[in-house]
């Protein structure tokens with residue numbers, strides 16, 4: 001039996017760090033939303049007791065380091081599943097980009113195997129299991145628009161963010177999330193106004209959302225890779241309504257309302273960046289399955 005599952009990328013409309021915790025993680029407040037840029041996974045049940053990853057992307061591991069593999073293993077061990085699964089990943093989301101591609105693949109495997117293996121788990125249970133794989137996996141299980149707190153795994157649903165174009169530009173560099181958090185100077189943070197961002201989303205106020213984007217990890221990644229800050233400046237100059245780095249980077253996204261301006265920004269950046277996309281904001285949870 002086979003099942004096709006979609007794994008959409010996320011962007012952080014805002015990302016704040018409150019403090020460093022005893023366990024080494026950082027306490028965060030993030031507003032996250034899914035976008036229409038997705039990996040596709042084909043899950044095929046195997047009689048033999050094996051988890052097999054097929055990926056043709058050279059940056060994606062095809063063994064136990066793959067987050068999709070870890071998701072399958074976790075469910076298999078916890079629920080004593082004796083058969084196996086082949087997971088073929090068609091990668092579209094850039095890797096190590098701040099877009100949670102690996103986390104979303106893991107979440108898609110949790111959702112898909114819950115069906116194929118008839119485990120009967122609720123979405124909340126899948127999100128809880130997802131948190132054992134990585135901080136972003138719980139959000140990816142739900143999708144939509146949400147406030148993520150704790151180390152990112154405590155999810156509070158929000159209404160869909162006002163829809164618009166999202167232009168994404170990723171330079172040809174990879175960023176280590178752990179390294180970016182480690183280098184953050186907690187005392188020098190200029191905190192984004194998370195509450196006002198939530199209010200803007202609740203009121204469907206596009207200008208309000210644009211006015212309150214903020215990411216405290218930007219300055220760390222900008223200092224390591226000044227070209228990321230340059231991309232942000234270029235996107236502003238081309239006329240995006242709001243521009244921000246997503247997660248720990250290096251992807252920079254611009255929010256744009258008008259089709260013609262989206263096209264101008266997209267064309268303008270294609271010459272400078274490794275990967276450029278123009279996609280819609282999804283925002284709603286029900287888009288996932």
Ligand SMILES: C[C@@](CO)(OP(=O)(O)O)[C@H](O)COP(=O)(O)OP(=O)(O)OC[C@H]1O[C@@H](n2ccc(N)nc2=O)[C@H](O)[C@@H]1O
Nearest residue numbers: 024025026098099100134135136151177178181247248249
């Ligand atoms: C920065 C964010 C924003 O959405 O995303 P990405 O840039 O990775 O997409 C997330 O917080 C990343 O989530 P994720 O990539 O799942 O992180 P994890 O695998 O759990 O952790 C990787 C490492 O980042 C650090 N880490 C992560 C989350 C957190 N709240 N505090 C931390 O200090 C820890 O050093 C940890 O070992």
Ligand SMILES: Nc1ncnc2c1ncn2[C@@H]1O[C@H](COP(=O)(O)OP(=O)(O)O)[C@@H](O)[C@H]1O
Nearest residue numbers: 065066067095096097098099100101102103105
């Ligand atoms: N299914 C997967 N897709 C992409 N990367 C993966 C996957 N599984 C594990 N990884 C590893 O996780 C790292 C972070 O990848 P990714 O989730 O794309 O980035 P980010 O956390 O910045 O959003 C990569 O360096 C890659 O080696």
